[in-house]
Amino acid sequence: MNAFESTGEARSIPEFQNRPVLMETVAENDAQDDLSSAIDLTDGLAGECETLLLWLANIPQKSQERRNAIQLWNEDPNLQDELRKLFDNLRPDIVHTHRLSELTTVGHAAGQAGVPNIVHSVCGAITGAEKWQLDQFAALMEGLSLLLIAPNEEAADRLPASARVEILPAGIDCERYVPGDPARARRKIGLPAKPRVIGCASPLQGLETLLQALFRMDGEVHLALFGQARPAQAERGLIKRLGLEERVHVLGAWAKPELIFQAIDVYFHGPSGDCLPRAVLAAQACGKSAIACEPAPSKTLCPQTGRLTPLQYMPTLLHSLRRTLDSAEPAVTRQFIVDNWNVERSLEGYSALFKQLAEPSQPDRRIA
Numbered sequence: 422m423n424a425f426e427s428t429g430e431a432r433s434i435p436e437f438q439n440r441p442v443l444m445e446t447v448a449e450n451d452a453q454d455d456l457s458s459a460i461d462l463t464d465g466l467a468g469e470c471e472t473l474l475l476w477l478a479n480i481p482q483k484s485q486e487r488r489n490a491i492q493l494w495n496e497d498p499n500l501q502d503e504l505r506k507l508f509d510n511l512r513p514d515i516v517h518t519h520r521l522s523e524l525t526t527v528g529h530a531a532g533q534a535g536v537p538n539i540v541h542s543v544c545g546a547i548t549g550a551e552k553w554q555l556d557q558f559a560a561l562m563e564g565l566s567l568l569l570i571a572p573n574e575e576a577a578d579r580l581p582a583s584a585r586v587e588i589l590p591a592g593i594d595c596e597r598y599v600p601g602d603p604a605r606a607r608r609k610i611g612l613p614a615k616p617r618v619i620g621c622a623s624p625l626q627g628l629e630t631l632l633q634a635l636f637r638m639d640g641e642v643h644l645a646l647f648g649q650a651r652p653a654q655a656e657r658g659l660i661k662r663l664g665l666e667e668r669v670h671v672l673g674a675w676a677k678p679e680l681i682f683q684a685i686d687v688y689f690h691g692p693s694g695d696c697l698p699r700a701v702l703a704a705q706a707c708g709k710s711a712i713a714c715e716p717a718p719s720k721t722l723c724p725q726t727g728r729l730t731p732l733q734y735m736p737t738l739l740h741s742l743r744r745t746l747d748s749a750e751p752a753v754t755r756q757f758i759v760d761n762w763n764v765e766r767s768l769e770g771y772s773a774l775f776k777q778l779a780e781p782s783q784p785d786r787r788i789a
Contacts, residue, residue: 473511475527501530508534514779515540524561532565538778542570544695547579555579568778570771572697587774591697592764598706600751601683610680612670616643617746618685620709622678622700623648626691627714627732628656634738636663642746647672647681682707687745690714692732697721706758708751712741723757726750 474490493503508516508531515538516531518524524541531539550558559581569584571577572591580586607614621631625646635644644665646652651671652660660669675681678700682688688704692714701711701721710726713719719729726748730741 473513475507477523477526500526504530505534508536512536514538515775517542519544521558521561524565528565528567538568539565540568540570540775540778543572543576543580544697544699547571547576550579555581570774576697589770589774590766591699591702592762592767593699593702593706593758594764595706595755595759598679598682598703600708600755601679603684603686606680606684610672610675610684612645612672612684613643616641616668617687618643618645618670619687619689619742619746620645620647620681620685620704621689621691622646623650624693625650625652625656626693627689628652628691629659630732630735630738631689631691632656632659632663632665632669634735634742635665635668637735637739638742640668642742643668643670645670645672645681645685647675647678649674678703679707682709685709686749687712687742689742702758702762705754706762708749708755710745710749710754712745714738721762723754725757726754 476490476492477495478492491507493500493507497503504527513531513536516527516536517540518528519542528539528541547555547558562581562584567585569580569586571580571586571588574588577586577588604614606612607618612618619631619635619642621628621644625648628646631644635642646669651673652669660666672681682704685704686709688701688709688711690698690701690711690713698713698721701713704711705723705727710728711722712728712730713722714730714732719727721727722729726745728741728745730738732738
């Protein structure tokens with residue numbers, strides 16, 4: 422079957438056997454969405470349960486090729502009705518979301534359709550959330566029988582006291598994010614071949630300071646910005662005033678972000694407050710050293726090649742950037758991720774949890 426049915430045609434529902442049905446949700450918002458564990462889980466748990474990927478696309482009738490997947494248009498005014506019909510027909514045991522936008526739409530539709538298990542994985546960014554954002558999240562949970570999955574204790578501590586919470590370690594797909602040929606990757610994404618390149622992904626925190634640092638560095642050092650976010654007007658003006666137009670490359674969102682990580686020399690992560698930035702894990706899985714600005718979790722950085730640096734003090738930031746560019750150890754960097762942050766560890770935990778959740782389900786819930 423076509424992995425994603427176009428919005429104008431009848432949508433066929435996959436036929437499943439008497440095994441738990443897991444529906445993973447991913448929204449097409451950003452290149453970094455491809456780092457989402459939704460893809461990892463859908464692929465990695467295929468042998469444990471029947472998996473279906475629900476793709477909320479930004480563009481209607483956008484062609485995709487993926488087995489056991491259904492595409493809906495994110496901006497469809499009838500999205501809630503489409504979701505309810507889908508849940509009524511498929512009757513999944515578990516619906517799993519990863520972002521608040523997905524929980525708002527897909528999670529509530531699943532609740533109205535009587536899906537027995539709605540699971541939401543909380544990303545590490547919740548550790549940097551403000552009180553009003555946490556209150557908004559608590560209000561969103563009302564009326565849903567929801568199980569929250571936190572990547573670590575730090576994230577779990579920020580969740581509402583009344584919430585059901587499981588802690589499962591996060592990870593990155595070390596078979597997808599691998600070292601590659603930088604020259605080939607640069608040709609594919611349009612980066613120049615010779616300069617050393619610092620990469621920075623959405624949402625581009627600390628970009629103004631990073632631009633000031635780039636201005637003070639050798640002219641053969643360039644900056645690649647990627648993801649949905651673009652430099653703000655003030656930052657674009659700063660790029661022009663500093664004469665960095667030829668050294669700053671805005672790549673936008675890419676379906677294969679691993680190419681960008683293979684193309685850059687160093688990855689820069691701004692002060693996001695995220696206790697588990699997946700892009701930092703992905704870059705290091707590709708053998709690229711990472712610099713993270715405080716506050717950031719040092720445990721995600723390779724002790725031999727990663728650096729935690731304050732953003733406010735320019736001499737320290739410059740020293741960190743130059744030192745990291747000059748001291749790459751790809752094999753050491755990657756091995757740290759393989760040993761400590763491989764997604765296989767996450768899959769084991771999710772597999773056990775989803776089996777437990779789906780255990781009471783009866784065979785007659787399946788589609789014949």
